[in-house]
Amino acid sequence: MLALAGAIFISGLNTSAGIEAIPDTLAAEQRWDVEVALDAPVSATRLESVVARIPHVTHVETWTSEPAALQSSGQVDVTTTYPDQGHGSLNVTTVPETSSVFVPPPVLEGRWLRSDDTNAMVLPQMMKNLLQGRRVGEATIQLAVGGKRTTWRVVGIVEELFAPTCPCVSRAGFDQVTGRTGQANIIRIVTDSHDAQTRMALGQMVRQTLTNAAIKVRYVRPLDWLTAVSTGHLSVLVVVFLLMASVMGVVGLIGLGSTMSTNVLERTREFGVMRAIGAPASIVRRVVVAEGVFTAALSCVVAVVVALLLTRVMDVGLGNLFLGAPLPFRFSTSALLVWAVAIVLGAILTTLAPGLSNSQRGGEKEEFFL
Structure with missing residues (x-):
């Protein structure tokens, strides 16, 4: 679940980066204001x-x-x-x-x-x-x-x-x-x-000048309007993907916490032995949290691989659907970093509770073995 959520999140921002590259393409082809x-x-x-x-x-x-x-x-x-x-x-x-x-x-x-x-x-x-x-x-x-x-x-x-x-x-x-x-x-x-304010002001002056010359104007559009329209068509879909990924990420973290709680219950004897031979409660908690963090980190690795494929599918699918051509392929490094940090912190928080409860049960086991 975490890997799939990460793949959707990263591919969504990758697609967003591809959409943001369209204005650059327009500016290179349309050199007017x-x-x-x-x-x-x-x-x-x-x-x-x-x-x-x-x-x-x-x-x-x-x-x-x-x-x-x-x-x-x-x-x-x-x-x-x-x-x-x-x-x-x-x-x-x-x-x-x-x-x-x-x-x-x-x-x-x-x-x-x-x-x-x-x-x-x-x-x-x-x-x-x-x-x-x-x-x-x-x-x-x-x-x-x-x-x-x-x-x-x-x-x-x-x-x-x-x-x-x-x-x-x-x-x-x-x-x-x-x-x-x-x-x-x-x-x-x-x-x-070539800035937005000059374009807007010039557009108004052109309209007024042509009107005074008895020339009827149908519309006046600055280049900024064109770029806003180009990105706005697909940005809504990207937001939907990001919301979907966020919900799946929360569900995945809840599932990770539940899995770690079950894992702690099944390994009570193991942790009790660790406490009995002198391992402090903090070490036992670290073991539980580290396993959760490792699971989250591993899901990020899988997410990157899946995101590369999913990004290509989204670029081709959305591009051909709305534009008739694939979107420019872009990989968002910031998306990977944001997702990795969020998932690792989430894994720490969701596995901290099972780790704390385990340290208490570990103390009881320690007394038993003594």
């Missing part, structure tokens, strides 16, 4: 000129994202989403050829977009099942983009954990499909100070 979405496309040149004049803005990039719906022959195309208009939605995004605020994610299959691609698309790993076993580079996917039926050739599959940018297409391909040139509805801004 504030993202602004508009209700309707506006001239990219105008947006850049308006936003660039705002204090603390060092760089501005304009993107385009268009809602899309999967198409099936002979069926009505329906786009579904949750009330927040984010979860469950599907958007096609154009990536600037020389973007400095976005690093293309790792390519799992195929390649990334090229400037001369006109009907090419890159999908995230979560949409790979749409290929239905067809090879990347040859498979096609049909989407309704801007109310128009379109066919794209899938040239790559990329790994995106949270805040997926893809499905991605080139600017030339998007302009060809929509007939819009030089327009954008997404603004990504870089500030001169």
Whole structure:
């Protein structure tokens, strides 16, 4: 019981460390501070000129994202989403050829977009099942983009954990499909100070500036919001694992104390002999407590071995379930130290009572032998 509880506790904090590594991955790929979405496309040149004049803005990039719906022959195309208009939605995004605020994610299959691609698309790993076993580079996917039926050739599959940018297409391909040139509805801004307060203040200024320019803003999101969402999705599950481990640990310690009490009763004659030949009561108590501590320490060793396997299972299972890719594997040394200290102290406390009662019975045996 102690080993299993320890394995769940350590693997839970290992998974938590893997979740905490996701913002670092996002910061490496998403090099912007504030993202602004508009209700309707506006001239990219105008947006850049308006936003660039705002204090603390060092760089501005304009993107385009268009809602899309999967198409099936002979069926009505329906786009579904949750009330927040984010979860469950599907958007096609154009990536600037020389973007400095976005690093293309790792390519799992195929390649990334090229400037001369006109009907090419890159999908995230979560949409790979749409290929239905067809090879990347040859498979096609049909989407309704801007109310128009379109066919794209899938040239790559990329790994995106949270805040997926893809499905991605080139600017030339998007302009060809929509007939819009030089327009954008997404603004990504870089500030001169990459801290949460500056991002929040800048977001408010950008919203007010765009509103004054008669440009309707749909939302303003700092990068901190993105990282909070990415960790918040899975943190609740980690808390559940830790609570489960804590309850099992308490039950295990109670079981250890009960086992040691039974063990002391069965070894009364042995301890009586030890007292009779001169062993003080403190030595006998130490023997009982030491056996309990050894049991707890041994459970920690077993817990580490099981935790390594369980962490891998949790990383793959939770990652594929929520992200479509395994979580980064991390081992939390602090989790092992915290659990080992807690279990050893708990073992000392739970075996101290049987040790004390044994010393009293040992004294009675001593009198008998004398």
